[in-house]
Amino acid sequence: MSHLLNSLPSEHEVECMVEPFVGSASVFLNTCYRQYVLADNNADLINVYRHARDNPALLINILRRLWATGHNESIYQENRKTFNTLPSGPEKSALFIWLNRHGFNGVCRYNKKGQFNVPYGRPGNCILPEQDILNFVRKTERCHVTFFHADFQDTLRVVTEGMFSSLRCAIYCDPPYLPLSATSGFTAYTGEGFPLQTHVRLAGILTRIHALTGTPVIVSGSDTPLSREVYRSFRLQELVVRRSVSASHHSRMNAPEIICSL
Known part of the structure; x- marks a missing residue:
């Protein structure tokens, strides 16, 4: 988490953090931006x-x-x-x-x-x-939070043409990971999956938003040849983390990851 937080723009540089894949909301809980757009395609989570x-x-x-x-x-x-x-x-x-x-x-x-x-x-x-719930509630009381059940494309529109387009925003994406190997493609997070072509589409949209608006963009991903190819136009920072959620007990181990930035 510390490596990721160091890669994010400071609270003085941006007003609003946009997360199209909010997941466990760890970035939300560990940062202090004035506003957040927290979205996910998983309706149950939102x-x-x-x-x-x-x-x-x-x-x-x-x-x-x-x-x-x-x-x-x-x-x-x-x-x-x-x-x-x-x-x-x-x-x-x-x-x-x-x-x-x-x-x-x-x-x-x-x-x-x-x-x-x-x-x-x-x-x-x-x-x-x-206590986790109460901590979450207290955090929502200290800032302005908007929750969306939406896919990443609809969520990212708020940066360029939606209600948050007038704010200085940053985007953090933690999409379902590209597989480490041919046998580890566990991505059925919403029932729809998140295949390679969707990663390519995400990278393209993020690149266009950054080129149009200068919005800082940060993406977390597994360090695989596929990830490096998809996010080749981004700055890449390597790190090693311990995977804590997996479809297999045997894959709870240190794993290479990258932080991709624009």
Whole structure:
């Protein structure tokens, strides 16, 4: 995280950070910009953030009930089935948190029907993330945050033609990684996947925005020949991180990454 934070423009240089792939919101939680545009193509994730901000007490109370039931294979399967049939709302957002805490390796994955399909993870003593939610809420109270459920192309339009085009913005992208090898292409984060051609499209859009507006752009990615080819017009900084979320226990290891900047 420290390498990434050092690559971002300072809070004095830009007013607004735009994140088309907000994920765990770690950049949001570790920076102090005046405004944020936090977006993701995963509607369940964005709904969690909205419910946490708008009614944290309700979300936490539902989570307490879920945690009180304990966890095993049968409970997990039942909660996953319920999650996949519920409409959007606080109950579904609480289940999304519960499933991610109790699912295999912390993975978030959907099948082609858009159903959450991560198997049970036998997580041991899994702590209710009440303090994490409260920390998130306190951060939203110290700045202006706009949440979007949108793909990256629609999100990035706010920089050039939307309501934030008059602000000094920066863009940080943490898209699903290009695979380290032919057997590690685990990218079914939304049920739609994120293939090579989508990375190429993202890189092209970011390059055009930077050329048109001078907007600082930062992208995190796996250090692979494919990544270096796609982001060849960017400045590349190499680093090594320990992957903490994966589809395989065996791939929890140090892995090369790059930070790509314009």
